[in-house]
Amino acid sequence: MAQNPDPADPLDDIRPQLKRALELTDADFDRMAPEVKNLLTVRRKLGHTWLDDFEVVVEVLEKKGCGCGVEAGQIVVFDMRHRIKPEKSNATLCMHMLAPVLAIFYMTFDRGSEGLNPLTRIWRFYDCVAQAEDEGAGKARTRVYLRTSDTHQPVLVEDMKPRRELAL
Structure with a gap:
């Protein structure tokens, strides 16, 4: 269940890791808006290594x-920091195909902070935005899902746990 951010939350339980990872000082924490604190609490729900534990495919x-050269079955893999992992990707990098998908990254931290799967189960399929002479009839269609970084198993649960607690 969604909760409003607690403006008095000092983040004491995760402050040392956040200081190290983000190079923050105590003064930074004192100035931090409640909404930013709420986004950082994702580590309470999904563990401190969640950004490395999962990938978006x-x-x-x-x-x-499609004229850009993609083929059915090819993939583009992103880390949870929203960077493409070229060593795990085999599809042509076409911005017409990827542009609609990028919007899902705006909600990953918010959903994770609530203990939910960072990817919504509602918006999973996307169409390329290229509009050619065929008025968009000839374009790529994609599916987006979350998987584990180590075993590459899809994560289909809605209520998330830290990676070490998932049997995947």
């Missing part, structure tokens, strides 16, 4: 006349 389902 954009899988090409079909390419109906």
